[in-house]
Amino acid sequence: MANYFESFLTRREMFRLGSAAATGSYFLPLIKPHNVRAASKVSPRGSARFAIFVMLDGGQSHVDAWDLKEHQWTPQDFDIREIQPGVKWPMAIYPKLAKMMDKYALIRSAAAWDAVHGRAQYYVQAAHPLNLALKKELPPMGAVVASEYAGRRRESDSLPPYVAINVTASQAGLLPSGFLPAAYSPFHLNTTTDLSAFSPDPEGKKELLRRWELLKTFDDRLRSDPSLQAKAFRDYNDHYEGATRLMADPRSAAVFRFSAEDKTRYGNSTTGDAAILARNLIEADAGTNFIFLQQNGWDHHKDIYLKKNHWDHSVELDNALSALLHDLSATRRPNGKTLLEETLVFCLGEFGRTPGPLNTGLNGRDHYPNCYTVLAAGGGIKGGKIIGRTDEMGAKVVDPQWAGKRPIYMEDIATTVYSALGIDWTKTLTNTPSGRTFYYVEPLSATQVIVNKEIGELFG
């Protein structure tokens, strides 16, 4: 009985399609999205090269955090102080961020389109409403950025363009690249798993490379012979080549390093580790431009003021985010720019939580889309700014305080991200599987037509 897979060796001429290109180009654009059009002339800002989203999965209670509303139900031990004229702050749970308001801005006039986790989380990743008919094909923001940045990729880049960290508990899950090439799908890393696979120690690296060489000879020549152009195998082999490059890249050791000192400074937590990884990725500048990092467990319907709920999550976030912003602003590239100047950071939940008294019976807060707070930093964003004013309760936007003259939605944030990254956000793609035009930023939001705008106020 002849070996099944041996058969193509005897017929290898079938796979020859002329001269061969070298492999290892997995992330370079093999398939170009075509029919790309730009609808209008806009000038993207181009002030950043990286973007980090810090997603507060479940939804943070804005009135107990960055748009604090002090009422009789607010816990006594929040240690509320005025840290800037008009800015009341729960010092007990966000002490570190309190001291660095010059590094970030707060958008208090943010609002979400949806009040259900899955759909609202989808919105944060996609910046488009969840349309079940289009779900399979619609690429998330990170994939769009990856595709736009494909041309800027250098030969030496070994890390994937879009990295997701700790997206382990969301209902939306991680959105794959849709109709864009699979290489632009989020490369997921979970800091609670053993990540040693990605950056083996010298001994492990030696063993890996030895086995990899064995595999190339042991396996059919399909794997090692670049003249064999069968696409499925080329892809398959490219994945292995890409993986080996990543694991063997000396920079990987730095990316996947969590020193004891760092871990302490970032708060010894899952989110702290995620933030260290994000920092390392930006610092390495080895191909990753978009990071979607998630802190899980903000859905405090019940006993929100119990220590393990809002309090602990806030402290974990405070430690991680403050250390991240600090490190990014303290590190300079040879060109003199700090990493924070090159990196746009947005931190937000999929929505806020019900303001006012706690819900009866459960002592928690439920989902609230009408108004909440988003933290934004870096990439040219001016620190210390507060955009938007809400009412006494934090239930309604009283003054949006930006040119849009309405609450700020995910579409506006996407516009801002694309602009800062130098991407024309008015682009559309018509060559989609469904035939429906894909707008980089959707003019039809969940229920109404809006004119999406860059949040220029953030920048000065």
Add this chain to the structure above:
Amino acid sequence: MKHLAVFLFAILGLAQNPLPKDHPEVKRGRRQQASRLTAEIAGGASAKASPVSRRNFIDEHIFGRMEKDRVPHAPLAGDYEFFRRVHLDLTGRLPKPEETRAFASSSDPDKRDRLIDKLTQSEAYKAKWAYWFSDLAQVNSNRLGTDGRNLFYQYIYDFLHLDRPYNEVVEEILTTRAASNYYIGPASYLVRWVVIGATCTDTVHEDTSDEIAIWSAKHFLGINLQCVSCHDGRGHLEKINPWMATRKREELWKQAAFFGRTRILRRAEVQTTKDEYSIDDKGEGYDARARSVVRVPRNGKGMVEPEFFLTGERPQPGKPLRQEFVRILTSHPQFARATVNMLWAEMMGVGIVDPVDDFDFSRMDPSAKTPEGWPLQPSHPELLDALAKDFANNGYSLRRLFRLIAKSSAYQLSSRFPGEWKDSYAKYYARKFVRRLTSEEMYDSIVGATNMFSPIPVPNRGMYVDYATEARSPEDFRRHKDINFFMESFGQPNRDYSPRTNDGAITQAVLMMNSPMVKEKIRAAPGSYLGGLLAQQPALGDDEIIGRLFLRFLVRPPLEKEMAMARGLLTRNRTGGFEDLQWLLLNKVDFIFNY
């Protein structure tokens, strides 16, 4: 006014950007993709085409067509190829070396049929298809609560075990009433689709009815009502499905109105966010004026009366609506057609109608004219009808259907093709299509081959399972973070909003080559398969162990060349060499494809 603007915008958007000529889903379907993949992976073979015997009516249709159109086909798969494939397709797991050897050496002319009969009775078969149907119904604990999910899984497993008539099962899951889905298993099918509004206890009635109409039509009629749940087909679906392009949103409402009295409520006295629901028939009907939290506003005129989407048939006056829906649904031939087509696609790689949930009734009938520029949709319309009739006439038995397909020569063709392959042969099923293993198959193949299991806990059941397909839903893996990460990386869906993907990725290669999980499993540890072979007394020779490892991982003996290479690995360090060999076998190309 606002909504009109939205609508106009949508239409204009389409008109300004006409569909590109190379519309991927229209021009290049899964059939072409499968054909390419297979051609690339399986390549050609020197084997000479030989006529195969026609073993049941499937073969009459498949080979009859090829004979008539003079299309050449692959030879029958050899015993090893067949043995591996049929295990993966029917049970999702690899066979044991002893079984493979016994099968290959048996001269029983009926050995393939006997094997198929045995496999379709096995626990692994039930587990695989219980997992598969749970995937289809998107069963998870987030939507159904852990108890609701466990019970629904049990219900699915039991109907497969007992091979209950599928029409009866569908009737039950669509009509069950329950004080709680934590106590009545089949209630969870409908509960799964409940739509939640602004607060956790706010279940949105008409949106829920819409979802039920959409998903039940997808599962039991093979049609996609998603698009017409927001707008009429006209102006949207002409290039996608000409039949659906003529249908209206109002008709979706009428289908949903069969569930207008179906009331699904979160159990209020539980007062938590637990996903425990009651389901009864005390709803007030489907109101087309009702708000929607998930789609374009309805702006209908009032209460909607039920009418079956395919025929316009109405329920008999005074009869319960859900029962009437099931009567009309299961007596329509499309119910059996959609079901057999869906399972045929799982076994054969591509549906007779493909995608399986997008039937287009304007191009079903071979004797009628299809719309200009559109070919007939089914590749084998007569076979589809014959399969559906056979299914309906034989008690809607799933087990019988699987056996019928697996026993056909059509299923048993090799994926190797003698001579030059043409894409146009794909629609004839002239060879077996190659597919990548699913995340669950990958995991189960690894633990099965190495005999290195990591017990997976099933919450609220006080039990542990060894295989991925025995888990109730993907959340069960969360207790093992590394396994969970492995499963996700290989495309496991969360049965919520994240879909299954089956693409390769760098992460997969990293995990296969270097994850602590895989590295641990390939060690010659006590209790591992390799450890057992090495400890055996009297000692086994190198060649024997190499042979068994090949059988275990790849379900075939090594070639001479491979045997020589494997021997070479042992010279440095015998145990280490065998571990290297296991690493190589797991990462070998033929491990990750089903061919």
